[in-house]
Each structure stands twice: as structure tokens, then as C-alpha cells.
Amino acid sequence: xxxxxxxxxxxxxxxxxxxxxxxxxxxxxxxxxxxxxxxxxxxxxxxxxxxxxxxxxxxxxxxxxxxxxxxxxxxxxxxxxxxxxxxxxxxxxxxxxxxxxxxxxxxxxxxxxxxxxxxxxxxxxxxxxxxxxxxxxxxxxxxxxxxxxxxxxxxxxxxxxxxxxxxxxxxxxxxxxxxxxxxxxxxxxxxxxxxxxxxxxxxxxxxxxxxxxxxxxxxxxxxxxxxxxxxxxxxxxxxxxxxxxxxxxxxxxxxxxxxxxxxxx
Numbered sequence: 313x314x315x316x317x318x319x320x321x322x323x324x325x326x327x328x329x330x331x332x333x334x335x336x337x338x339x340x341x342x343x344x345x346x347x348x349x350x351x352x353x354x355x356x357x358x359x360x361x362x363x364x365x366x367x368x369x370x371x372x373x374x375x376x377x378x379x380x381x382x383x384x385x386x387x388x389x390x391x392x393x394x395x396x397x398x399x400x401x402x403x404x405x406x407x408x409x410x411x412x413x414x415x416x417x418x419x420x421x422x423x424x425x426x427x428x429x430x431x432x433x434x435x436x437x438x439x440x441x442x443x444x445x446x447x448x449x450x451x452x453x454x455x456x457x458x459x460x461x462x463x464x465x466x467x468x469x470x471x472x473x474x475x476x477x478x479x480x481x482x483x484x485x486x487x488x489x490x491x492x493x494x495x496x497x498x499x500x501x502x503x504x505x506x507x508x509x510x511x512x513x514x515x516x517x518x519x520x521x522x523x524x525x526x527x528x529x530x531x532x533x534x535x536x537x538x539x540x541x542x543x544x545x546x547x548x549x550x551x552x553x554x555x556x557x558x559x560x561x562x563x564x565x566x567x568x569x570x571x572x573x574x575x576x577x
Contacts, residue, residue, distance in 0.1 A: 330358075330418040331439065332497065334365045334411050336404060337379060337426040340372040344426045344542060349382045351430035356386060360439040362417035363391030367408070370401040380573045388574065391417065396569040403547060404490075405510040406563050412500060414570070420446050421497045427542035428491040434536035441535065442494060450528035451495045451519065453488035454539050458517055460485065462554030468521060473503050475525045487520025488530065491540035495519070499528065507552070508561050514551025 333352060337345045349366070356364065364386060366379055376396070383392050395411050404425075412421070422442070430438055446452055465479040479485075493516070499505070503522060506515050523530050552558070 328359075328362060328417060328419060330360050330362045330443065331420050331422045331494070332363045332365065332416045332418045333361055333422045333424070334367070334408070335424045335426060336367040336369065336407060336411075337371050337375060338369045338401065340375065341426065341542070342372065342375040342378050345371070345375050346378055346382070348424055348426045348429040349379060351432070351434075352424070353382050353385050355430060355434070355436050355438050356390070357439070358387065358390060360443055361390065363393065365393045365395065365411050367395040367397070367411050369397050369403070369407055370399055383573055392572055392574060394569075394571055394573050396571075397566070398569065400566070401547065402566055402568075403512045403563060405506040405512065405515045406566070408506050408515075409508070409564065410568055410570075412506075416497045416501075419497060420494050421500055422494045423490075423492065425491040425540065428537065428539045429541075431536040431538055438536060442533070445531065445533050445535075446494045446496075448529070449531045450499055451488055451493065451523050452531045452533040453493035454491075454534040454537075455486060455530065455532045456489050457484040457486055459483075461514075461551050463556050464514075464517075464551065464553045467553035467558075468518075468525075471507075471522075473522050473525050475527075477525055485517045485521055486524065486530070487517045489539060490516030492534070492537050493519075494533070499523075499526075508564060509558050510552045511559075511563050512547050512549045514554070518552060 335348055364383065366383065368376060386392055393414065395407065460479055468474055505519060507518065520530065
């Protein structure tokens with residue numbers, strides 16, 4: 313495999329109304345990749361969707377072929393990128409940073425884990441509905457609540473986006489679950505999200521806390537969306553900032569095969 317290094321920086325955001333749709337596939341689960349991507353591709357159209365980006369973390373060959381076959385069905389005018397880690401599992405949030413680093417075009421970023429999907433009953437105009445909901449909001453998705461873990465409350469005070477809204481004993485985080493969400497791309501860019509400290513767990517909680525600290529608008533939206541329908545797979549790690557000292561950030565030191573598969577036909 314030819315490898316290409318992707319620098320972690322936010323490039324070329326033009327904030328055109330619409331979505332960059334991002335999907336992360338993992339492991340030997342072609343049925344999940346098929347359901348998720350098929351639900352997107354069958355409803356995907358311009359101008360609501362600007363690009364479709366798919367990350368492949370340690371996927372089986374059958375999953376890679378399925379993903380490529382589905383993406384080839386998209387219009388040639390639509391931006392399509394694949395971020396392929398080969399046989400390695402590079403974890404969720406390091407892959408997400410790489411996927412966000414290469415020129416987001418839309419005003420909004422839409423994220424799917426592969427065990428989430430647009431429901432089969434959803435209208436072909438589902439992206440229109442999602443765009444109407446996202447307007448005048450900063451983060452939308454299925455809202456959950458969770459208690460702080462370990463040293464998270466004190467470590468949040470060290471972050472550049474902290475504004476003095478303390479987490480007192482008994483307080484809960486309010487956040488949008490990480491299996492599906494929509495966020496303003498400009499906010500992700502401004503605060504360099506996902507933060508480099510995040511490895512595999514707790515990224516959704518911290519995005520919610522960032523929004524609370526910054527006074528941003530969070531809205532509950534899961535209309536015709538299946539979210540986190542599979543049991544946890546792969547790695548499981550302590551959530552970010554739960555330890556006194558976080559591990560080094562060498563989890564970002566890897567290369568990917570990054571390509572528009574239509575250029576390889």
C-alpha cells in the first residue's frame with residue numbers, strides 16, 4: 313500500500329451551507345458498513361452534501377471492497393475521500409483528526425460511527441431536514457448525561473476553552489453521543505477538535521462540555537437515525553482527562569493511505 317502522511321491542521325474551510333459527511337468503519341463488520349454507508353449514499357445529493365469521507369480502521373478486505381463499491385455510486389462532482397489505516401486500528405479520535413485535516417468544505421460536519429445509520433424509513437430528503445435542524449445551532453444529536461470520571465473536572469480547568477463554569481460535586485456532563493452528531497465546522501476548527509489528548513473514549517463528553525463552557529447551542533436530534541446499535545468493539549480505554557497525568561500523544565504518529573477511490577478506477 314502506498315502511504316501518504318496527512319498533517320493535522322485545519323485547511324481551506326469555506327463554510328458553504330451543507331455537510332461534510334464522515335463515517336468511521338472498524339474491523340470485520342461489513343454488515344454495519346453496508347447499512348451505514350448505503351443509508352447515506354442513497355440519500356446523498358448536492359448541494360446539501362459537499363464531501364463524503366470514510367475512515368477504515370483495521371477493516372476486513374470484504375469491508376474495504378464494499379465501501380469502495382458504494383462510494384463509486386456517488387456523483388463525480390461530489391468530493392469523496394478514503395482514509396485507510398490498512399490492518400492497523402488507529403483508534404477513533406486520531407483517525408477523526410486526520411479525516412478533518414484535509415479541507416472541509418461545508419458549514420457543518422456530520423459524523424457517523426459505522427454502527428449508526430439513517431433509518432430505512434427515512435425520506436430521501438433527510439439531509440434537508442438535518443440541515444434545517446442544524447441551522448442556528450452549534451451541535452445536534454442524541455443528548456445524554458454522564459457523571460465526571462476521575463480527574464476530569466480538574467483537568468477541564470486547564471483547557472483553553474474553559475470559561476470558569478465549574479463542575480461541582482453531583483453535577484453531570486450534558487453531551488451528544490459520539491455515534492452520530494452534527495457540529496459547526498468553524499467550532500471544530502477554532503478549538504482544534506478532536507483534541508489531541510483524546511484517544512478512544514470520552515471525546516463526545518468533552519465536545520459537550522466545550523459547548524457548555526462556550527455558551528453554544530446544543531439541540532437534541534435523532535429523527536430517523538439509528539445510533540450505536542452494536543456492542544462496543546475493539547479498544548476500550550479510560551476516558552480522556554480522567555487520569556492525573558495523561559499518556560503521551562504519540563497515538564497521532566501514523567500515516568494513512570488517503571485517496572479519492574474514483575481516481576483509481
